[in-house]
Ligand code: FES
């Protein structure tokens with residue numbers, strides 16, 4: 706498995722809507738961070754679905770090094 710690209714060294718705050726699905730970019734190559742734009746097609750990565758259980762602000766990992774995909778777990782602060 707290759708390593709993901711570090712798209713950003715901080716999380717992306719997104720206001721999610723209850724019941725809506727969001728596809729988090731795991732490869733780091735999307736131009737539409739933090740979401741997948743199909744750029745993973747030549748990589749070993751697949752996007753990860755996040756389904757919002759309620760309206761709220763969540764923090765999607767931008768560095769792609771988190772152990773709590775797709776959410777930021779603070780790992781970016783060590784990069
Ligand atoms: Fe990165 Fe799809 S573009 S997972």
Ligand code: FES
Nearest residue numbers: 766767768777781
């Ligand atoms: Fe990746 Fe915080 S942005 S762990």
